[in-house]
Amino acid sequence: xxxxxxxxxxxxxxxxxxxxxxxxxxxxxxxxxxxxxxxxxxxxxxxxxxxxxxxxxxxxxxxxxxxxxxxxxxxxxxxxxxxxxxxxxxxxxxxxxxxxxxxxxxxxxxxxxxxxxxxxxxxxxxxxxxxxxxxxxxxxxxxxxxxxxxxxxxxxxxxxxxxxxxxxxxxxxxxxxxxxxxxxxxxxxxxxx
Amino acid sequence: xxxxxxxxxxxxxxxxxxxxxxxxxxxxxxxxxxxxxxxxxxxxxxxxxxxxxxxxxxxxxxxxxxxxxxxxxxxxxxxxxxxxxxxxxxxxxxxxxxxxxxxxxxxxxxxxxxxxxxxxxxxxxxxxxxxxxxxxxxxxxxxxxxxxxxxxxxxxxxxxxxxxxxxxxxxxxxxxxxxxxxxxxxxxxxxxxxxxxxxxxxxxxxxxxxxxxxxxxxxxxxxxxxxxxxxxxxxxxxxxxxxxxxxxxxxxxxxxxxxxxxxxxxxxxxxxxxxxxxxxxxxxxxxxxxxxxxxxxxxxxxxxxxxxxxxxxxxxxxxxxxxxxxxxxxxxxxxxxxxxxxxxxxxxxxxxxxxxxxxxxxxxxxxxxxxxxxxxxxxxxxxxxxxxxxxxxxxxxxxxxxxxxxxxxxxxxxxxxxxxxxxxxxxxxxxxxxxxxxxxxxxxxxxxxxxxxxxxxxxxxxxxxxxxxxxxxxxxxxxxxxxxxxxxxxxxxxxxxxxxxxxxxxxxxxxxxxxxxxxxxxxxxxxxxxxxxxxxxxxxxxxxxxxxxxxxxxxxxxxxxxxxxxxxxxxxxxxxxxxxxxxxxxxxxxxxxxxxx
Numbered sequence: 001x002x003x004x005x006x007x008x009x010x011x012x013x014x015x016x017x018x019x020x021x022x023x024x025x026x027x028x029x030x031x032x033x034x035x036x037x038x039x040x041x042x043x044x045x046x047x048x049x050x051x052x053x054x055x056x057x058x059x060x061x062x063x064x065x066x067x068x069x070x071x072x073x074x075x076x077x078x079x080x081x082x083x084x085x086x087x088x089x090x091x092x093x094x095x096x097x098x099x100x101x102x103x104x105x106x107x108x109x110x111x112x113x114x115x116x117x118x119x120x121x122x123x124x125x126x127x128x129x130x131x132x133x134x135x136x137x138x139x140x141x142x143x144x145x146x147x148x149x150x151x152x153x154x155x156x157x158x159x160x161x162x163x164x165x166x167x168x169x170x171x172x173x174x175x176x177x178x179x180x181x182x183x184x185x186x187x188x189x190x191x192x193x
Numbered sequence: 194x195x196x197x198x199x200x201x202x203x204x205x206x207x208x209x210x211x212x213x214x215x216x217x218x219x220x221x222x223x224x225x226x227x228x229x230x231x232x233x234x235x236x237x238x239x240x241x242x243x244x245x246x247x248x249x250x251x252x253x254x255x256x257x258x259x260x261x262x263x264x265x266x267x268x269x270x271x272x273x274x275x276x277x278x279x280x281x282x283x284x285x286x287x288x289x290x291x292x293x294x295x296x297x298x299x300x301x302x303x304x305x306x307x308x309x310x311x312x313x314x315x316x317x318x319x320x321x322x323x324x325x326x327x328x329x330x331x332x333x334x335x336x337x338x339x340x341x342x343x344x345x346x347x348x349x350x351x352x353x354x355x356x357x358x359x360x361x362x363x364x365x366x367x368x369x370x371x372x373x374x375x376x377x378x379x380x381x382x383x384x385x386x387x388x389x390x391x392x393x394x395x396x397x398x399x400x401x402x403x404x405x406x407x408x409x410x411x412x413x414x415x416x417x418x419x420x421x422x423x424x425x426x427x428x429x430x431x432x433x434x435x436x437x438x439x440x441x442x443x444x445x446x447x448x449x450x451x452x453x454x455x456x457x458x459x460x461x462x463x464x465x466x467x468x469x470x471x472x473x474x475x476x477x478x479x480x481x482x483x484x485x486x487x488x489x490x491x492x493x494x495x496x497x498x499x500x501x502x503x504x505x506x507x508x509x510x511x512x513x514x515x516x517x518x519x520x521x522x523x524x525x526x527x528x529x530x531x532x533x534x535x536x537x538x539x540x541x542x543x544x545x546x547x548x549x550x551x552x553x554x555x556x557x558x559x560x561x562x563x564x565x566x567x568x569x570x571x572x573x574x575x576x577x578x579x580x581x582x583x584x585x586x587x588x589x590x591x592x593x594x595x596x597x598x599x600x601x602x603x604x605x606x607x608x609x610x611x612x613x614x615x616x617x618x619x620x621x622x623x624x625x626x627x628x629x630x631x632x633x634x635x636x637x638x639x640x641x642x643x644x645x646x647x648x649x650x651x652x653x654x655x656x657x658x659x660x661x662x663x664x665x666x667x668x669x670x671x672x673x674x675x676x677x678x679x680x681x682x683x684x685x686x687x688x689x690x691x692x693x694x695x696x697x698x699x700x701x702x703x704x705x706x707x708x709x710x711x712x713x714x715x716x717x718x719x720x721x722x723x724x725x726x727x728x729x730x731x732x733x734x735x736x737x738x739x740x741x742x743x744x745x746x747x748x749x750x751x752x753x754x755x756x757x758x759x760x761x762x763x764x765x766x767x768x769x770x771x772x773x774x775x776x777x778x779x780x781x782x783x784x785x786x787x788x789x790x
Binding site: 033052151 | 208209212219233234236393485486487488784785787789
């Protein structure tokens, strides 16, 4: 078996070195792609949540007939309006879709008290309203919801006196050392005041 | 001994393949979600554009209605920017239209997104005639088979005779004293201006103190106000006193100040209270007006800067209902008149006079009533077929109905006069004019011998008006469903089929309004007979006489006399009548009707 040849030590070292380099490169590639995957997935999810949540809040504010200090509007407060909680008075809707005079449904938008990272929209209806009750998650990575109540001249004012509202939704996700933040801000007039 | 197999390949390739596959999967997933994100963002933007297009459609529709109310009926599809909008107009009441606008991106045929908005608009100045006949303190007399098809509200007595009939309910309010018990009114050089309801945390709630001279029920107040923009109705309260300021825990009476009775120039506006409690003489009370802040729609109250009313001051507060409200002195008196009641009023019948609905008055005498009778004193009643002994349809001890304010204020009339005068001034009218354009006509106007004249309302005649022998004033057809008014400072005589008519569209009326004060010499402000038909007559200070089969739709006056088969037949549309200051009367959005669908 004169033709049988082994690897020289040098060949072995070179082979191991090449394998190590290639392996490290591959591992880096996988880690890098994982980071990109996390960042891009979070950005996409946050962006879609902001699109949807911002649109729903904008439509609710536009349709609103005012801000309520609390819900229920009288008696013991289950929800209270402040810089982080929005309570909107919505004209109640008759069966034919028309507005019922002097009757209101209420929408509450705030961080879930049990799970603060969830931005939740709740709609409570009055007796005769045909509007649907809702309990809906608008975002799952809420950092904070900030509300500024304004008068017609853009001066800050108490919630119940506001004729327009500036809202800012901030979202935040983290995974180990990786994190990503996004936010959306808008100013909307109450059209039914 | 180790045998080497030269056919074995290195594991690196397999590892690289796995790693590259993972990267590829990541890339595909990322591309896919990025595409979804792009789609979501695109949809959000398109949806926002569709909503904006619908709002543009609403703005266009309101502007078009104001430009050409009779010819604008919406639009099928109008392209604008990245999309289009359509507009539908629906008339849902006299002078009220619903506008529904839909925005499409990119177009109506193949929309990626669409958004629909609806609002309601009202035209001109709305006046509500809620009763077939409304009478002031002068009262109503009905005789010789005169008839009211509808209900009556009177602040003075009703006297019925000889087969006269009311088919609806008849109310007679507790009587109001003819002169104010308390008042403050500035003279021109000392008149000031108190602005309120404009700025938050400032002058929102305003109060004028007073001490009544008599211990009597309070019936109404009159306030001298003007409005800036279009504020909404506000509540007026009578509150007790708490150490020189209004006592929020002692509300004595409440009424509504109807914003449509107030104009942008100062005028007296009556506010009647829903209940009429007794106020004690020489005891301090407060008239409190409660508003909310609106920088473009607010109020002004005329003031006496000399503070001639010494009994009590005027004050303002940012919130009269706060736990400890702060009241600030105004350094001027607010113009007001306080009217007390306590005058017993009645409905008295004779010779088969008949009320087919309910009757409400302090005193009911000699009447046949089909339904229920509410009174404190009665005699000779037949209620639901029997007398009032053990009759469940008789209600002794009932509270007197509260007085009702006139549906048109002095300020409304002045605004119409100003509108007419802005069209020009003409001395006299001769012959038979084909058109009476919006103007102030100085002197008398007499149309006879079947003269038919088209009217661009409002017009203001400073003298007397006579329509005789089939002559007519007709509202210009371009007014559509809106109504108009002819204001006459003197008297109005409608005889021998002389009459006024609306535009020809259902719900349109031309109202004859006289500002003549019959208390001066007892003359009639308006006389209507012989076939004068389908009109609204109004004389807030005057007497109206209806005779010889006159047929009217609604009559309101300080005093009314009906005779010889005259009939008033109420039209339900009169509860929401819209007057236009001109053929191109202004449509404005009714607050609270915006709907995003």
